[in-house]
Amino acid sequence: QQPVQSPQAVILREGEDAVINCSSSKALYSVHWYRQKHGEAPVFLMILLKGGEQKGHEKISASFNEKKQQSSLYLTASQLSYSGTYFCGTPAIKAAGNKLTFGGGTRVLVKP
Amino acid sequence: SQTIHQWPATLVQPVGSPLSLECTVEGTSNPNLYWYRQAAGRGLQLLFYSVGIGQISSEVPQNLSASRPQDRQFILSSKKLLLSDSGFYLCAWSGGRWSSYEQYFGPGTRLTVT
Known part of the structure; x- marks a missing residue:
């Protein structure tokens, strides 16, 4: 799903x-952005692998709450280069081929 | 370092014509390989994935097929294209068992069926 x-x-x-925000109705063990x-x-x-773990990429960070089955991506002090569509991807636990199911995407437009 | 190639970059084909899109990965071995399709302004739809040579799993019943004749080569085919096959086709790879399974995408092929 x-x-x-x-x-x-x-x-x-x-x-x-x-x-x-990225939410799932199924249990998650990792979230990709x-x-x-x-x-x-x-x-x-x-990629967020543990509950409550936070990671960063430039001034973009993310958190993963395993119990709530959700992840959040934080765009801080946004830059023009942050414009684009952001997708979260979630693998099924022990899914063959480690395939991901992607969310519908969030379009971000950063204006000067 | 690893590199993923796709070709062609752009393709315009008439309805009913065949299709062959190729994807190759360099710098890694035994990758998991994936074909996605993305309609204009939409999300990523997984079409096929492969965990090894000759091993193909289909996610969505459709007019397409995939093959993996070599470890780092993944081919998407169709015998007769439909208008609904238009879209942006993306190939991706991920590492094997001891990786974090993050996926790396090729540059994509933009297919227009007329």
């Missing part, structure tokens, strides 16, 4: 902060 992302879209001014710029392929940002 596909994880649910919210919001679907967000518009920011440069320097503002935003939070993107990817960013896709317009016309390009998705790029891996980070």
